[in-house]
Amino acid sequence: MYNINCDVAVIGGGPAGLAAAIAAKKEGAEKVLIIERDESLGGILQQCIHPGFGLTRFNEELTGPEYYSRFTEEVSSLGVEVLLNSMVLEVNDSEKTVICVNKEYGMTKVVAKSIVLAMGCRERTRANIVTPGTRPAGIYTAGSAQRLINRQNIMVGKKIVILGSGDIGMIMARRMTLEGANVVMVVELMDYLAGLTRNKVQCLDDFNIPLKTSHTITKIVGDKRVEGVYVAPVDENKKPILEKEEFVACDTVLFSVGLIPENELSKNAEVEICPVTNGPVVNQYMQTSKEAIFACGNVVHVNDLVDNVSAESEQAGKYAARLAMGSFPEKEKEIAVKTGRNVRYTCPHKLIKSNENEKVNLYFRVLAPEKSVKLIARCGEEIISSKKEYRVNPGEMNNLCIETAKISGNEIVIEALKEE
Amino acid sequence: MEKEIICTVCPRGCHIKVVGDDKNVQSLEGYGCKRGVDYATAEFISPVRILTTTVKIDGNDADLLPVRSNKPLPKDKLFECMEIIRKTSVKLPIKQYDVVISNICDSGADIVASKSVL
């Protein structure tokens, strides 16, 4: 078996892996290696040709390729090493090894001092949500349609119905309309939008594409090719009201029903997984339950903004480098981060109180949309950080900045309180 | 003419009611801050968007070049621009921000490469 030694091994060359590798190198790690299964770096952003990236980080509206090329340029100028066409099969925590198959070298063993997981996520499919009906051609996930159209020049259909109002679905609605297709409607089960408002305005409203909230597809019909779908409104319990079911003719159905972190490798390495996010449980250093394994980006929790991914991944890279160099912060105490009123999950899931006072950006999502909200972090009754929001939405991530020196006791509760 | 515009400048997403004609805004209602006034005024009088798409690469059927407008384009010209871009193909090598089509549809904006393909 071919052998490679390095200080920090990063698995995945998307925005998360790129930012982590750059940060690790800048922190002083000598040999940093990115292992990527694709033939090029950039991850999912290679197919995201639309604008909307970098508004927070660069104060500019960039397309996916422009965003990642700023990082790939830095990767090469800093001398981060890259192993492309290499599918990682196994991460071993006790031996600190990564096994991958490389096109040229065959089976390859990478020995590292610390490992960063940055494998991104994959799309939920029709099978994950169970839609009854036949199995004709013309059914795609929104992301696979995006890849076909933007990277392979294959148009997926002419008359399209999209299930789910996630960002990818809305972005594809615009993309296909511009390419001459007729997007009949976007159907959303919930009574609110799943993605960003900006995308509804610029991708649906701009082209008069109707958004049907509180509706679902009850059946897909068609023999060889999709011929149409039945769409029905749902009641408060999300059950379709079948008397109101209507037939909508179309030749293509896209599913934009969410993403799931890609964690087969993490699970096999026995990294603790959070049941809510389906990603590893991490502390503010993006360190998993295994000391030498870090994780960042969509593999941890599904992010709506790549800018957040880059920021959180820099933490992972920086601390993976410090662990590799033997200068990791000394742990004094572990603090559990608990979810309180209207909070679905937080990232990180726990905080380490160390010999350094740190300012930690704690990200979280709410369970349900609400207006006039005060976001708080409290230890017992004492509020250690707070911020007012005019509106919160499960589709848009919130955050609070926490100073670790202010933490008392063994836990912090994060809540979104209703303001009178 | 009256129009409801959802401000996309910040996540608050104010619904701003704008009254006016082709050239002028008479009144604005429902904005949360000054930035919303600017946004809604521009959006009411001449809405613009960044256009992104792909163009074919000569002699390479498997690959596409992602392109963008270097400035926002008038919204009502998007389809016209798409017609022209669809008929365009590029020769390699091409560098990021190289102009693929200049002054598309007399908009003052260029269509440029979003990435380098060497």
Ligand SMILES: Cc1cc2nc3c(=O)[nH]c(=O)nc-3n(C[C@H](O)[C@H](O)[C@H](O)COP(=O)(O)OP(=O)(O)OC[C@H]3O[C@@H](n4cnc5c(N)ncnc54)[C@H](O)[C@@H]3O)c2cc1C
């Ligand atoms: C379709 C779509 C549209 C989006 N639109 C926007 C937007 O408009 N604005 C915005 O800010 N954000 C947007 N996002 C979010 C943003 O793109 C993601 O948050 C970001 O790409 C996540 O980065 P990542 O590196 O975690 O994952 P990815 O980009 O998915 O990268 C993961 C990488 O890991 C590699 N990998 C996985 N498994 C292995 C393995 N076993 N071995 C080797 N390599 C492996 C993959 O090949 C891939 O290159 C969008 C996301 C999607 C999916």
Ligand code: SF4
């Ligand atoms: S008007 Fe101001 S507060 Fe309201 S969405 Fe626009 S920028 Fe935000």
